[in-house]
Amino acid sequence: MRRTIVHADLDAFYASVEQLDDPELRGKPVVVGGSPSERGVVAAASYEARAFGVRSAMPMSRAMRLCPKAVRVPPRFDRYGELSRQVMKIFAGVTQMIEPLSLDEAFLDVSEQVDSYGGPEALGRWLKDEVKRATGLTLSIGVGSNKTVAKVASDAGKPDGLVYVPRGTEAAFLAPLPARALWGVGPKAEAALRSAGITTVGDIARAELATLERVLGSRGPFLQQMAQGHDDRAVETEHERKSVGSETTFARDLADGPELRNELERVAQDVARRLARAGAGGRTVVLKLRYSNFKTITRQSSREEATDDLATIVSTANVLLDNVVKPEDKFRLLGIHCTNLDERGRASGQLRLWEEDAAAD
DNA sequence: TCTGGGGTCCTAGGACCC
DNA sequence: TCTGGGGTCCTAGGACCC
Numbered sequence: 001m002r003r004t005i006v007h008a009d010l011d012a013f014y015a016s017v018e019q020l021d022d023p024e025l026r027g028k029p030v031v032v033g034g035s036p037s038e039r040g041v042v043a044a045a046s047y048e049a050r051a052f053g054v055r056s057a058m059p060m061s062r063a064m065r066l067c068p069k070a071v072r073v074p075p076r077f078d079r080y081g082e083l084s085r086q087v088m089k090i091f092a093g094v095t096q097m098i099e100p101l102s103l104d105e106a107f108l109d110v111s112e113q114v115d116s117y118g119g120p121e122a123l124g125r126w127l128k129d130e131v132k133r134a135t136g137l138t139l140s141i142g143v144g145s146n147k148t149v150a151k152v153a154s155d156a157g158k159p160d161g162l163v164y165v166p167r168g169t170e171a172a173f174l175a176p177l178p179a180r181a182l183w184g185v186g187p188k189a190e191a192a193l194r195s196a197g198i199t200t201v202g203d204i205a206r207a208e209l210a211t212l213e214r215v216l217g218s219r220g221p222f223l224q225q226m227a228q229g230h231d232d233r234a235v236e237t238e239h240e241r242k243s244v245g246s247e248t249t250f251a252r253d254l255a256d257g258p259e260l261r262n263e264l265e266r267v268a269q270d271v272a273r274r275l276a277r278a279g280a281g282g283r284t285v286v287l288k289l290r291y292s293n294f295k296t297i298t299r300q301s302s303r304e305e306a307t308d309d310l311a312t313i314v315s316t317a318n319v320l321l322d323n324v325v326k327p328e329d330k331f332r333l334l335g336i337h338c339t340n341l342d343e344r345g346r347a348s349g350q351l352r353l354w355e356e357d358a359a360a361d
Numbered sequence: 362t363c364t365g366g367g368g369t370c371c372t373a374g375g376a377c378c379c
Numbered sequence: 380t381c382t383g384g385g386g387t388c389c390t391a392g393g394a395c396c397c
Contacts, residue, residue: 013397033365034365034366039363039364039365040365041364041365041366042365043365043366043397056397057364057365057397058362058364059362059363059364059365060365061362061363061364062362062363062364065362101396101397102367102368102396102397103397104397105397183395183396184394184395184396185395186394186395186396187394187395188393188394188395189394189395217371217372218371218372219371241368242368242369242370243367243368243369244367244368245366245367245368246366246367247365247366247367248365248366249364249365249366284389284390286390294363294364296392296393297391297392298390298391298392299390299391300389300390300391301390302388302389302390332364333365333366335366337368
């Protein structure tokens with residue numbers, strides 16, 4: 001069947017919201033994220049800040065060095081959630097086949113609706129105009145015959161883009177792009193591909209399958225399919241949550257002691273609260289520790305019955321910590337995750353993406 | 362330059378069962 | 380005193396995405 005898939009992505013979302021709500025910030029470099037003195041990183045940067053080389057996930061200290069005039073704003077996830085819901089409602093007015101990927105991004109299957117909107121580009125234009133009118137935010141749109149093409153197309157047009165890739169031109173559209181443009185190719189895969197002489201999506205499309213499997217393992221065949229413009233993955237409207245977690249990086253490294261154990265309890269409270277809100281319990285408690293040298297370990301413990309009980313989570317995590325900690329250890333991060341969620345949690349998970357926190361830009 | 366926090370998925374080894 | 384093997388669960392680590 002001939003499908004038409006839209007990928008919609010709000011531009012520099014968190015930073016754009018801050019500029020929307022505070023006119024003083026418009027036209028200025030704005031960086032959303034934690035403070036440099038507390039080891040924060042950039043969650044989103046306005047395009048004015050990006051001009052200085054500031055990027056998402058960059059240490060805030062570096063961002064402020066690159067762009068000393070940047071205005072740093074702490075994130076306001078509740079506000080981003082409000083606007084996200086408004087935008088998702090606009091999408092829902094076009095089709096019920098929506099797969100939100102984060103607060104600012106979604107796939108839409110508009111196969112049934114595209115003709116009545118006057119075609120792919122007209123439908124994309126309508127979405128952009130409607131979002132702009134209702135919220136003041138700019139949206140980038142990619143339209144194509146599958147998810148891969150739609151996603152890459154919206155990335156290609158940013159910001160405020162509208163890129164339509166007609167059926168039959170998928171492979172030609174993708175071929176010149178860097179391998180990194182494909183979903184699932186990160187720094188490691190990119191480096192491994194380069195060492196095999198593969199740098200573009202077109203190279204992946206043409207490569208020997210055996211080479212790709214050697215370099216990328218079991219993902220090789222699927223990535224080649226994507227690179228050739230083939231992707232029959234459906235837009236998934238249901239999402240099962242698999243885990244609930246919380247973690248915190250300390251402003252300064254902590255050795256074992258009351259301060260660290262208090263942080264553990266605080267993190268556990270956050271997890272228990274969010275489990276309760278989701279109506280979920282987990283059978284497995286995972287303790288995550290990052291040492292001052294950035295080495296990260298996890299230790300987990302499973303039980304027969306799922307739980308969302310704070311005291312249980314705290315005591316389980318404390319025992320896991322007891323089992324690994326040495327007196328000379330210093331930690332920069334502690335996290336607790338609950339996995340193997342019970343049925344209640346998985347069932348209620350699908351609503352959360354629409355309603356809850358967050359991913360970066 | 363000094364590295365967040367929310368997640369998902371995959372791999373690989375070992376225990377255990379039949 | 381030289382080997383089973385398939386299935387499932389648990390654990391630990393890592394790549395990747397936003």
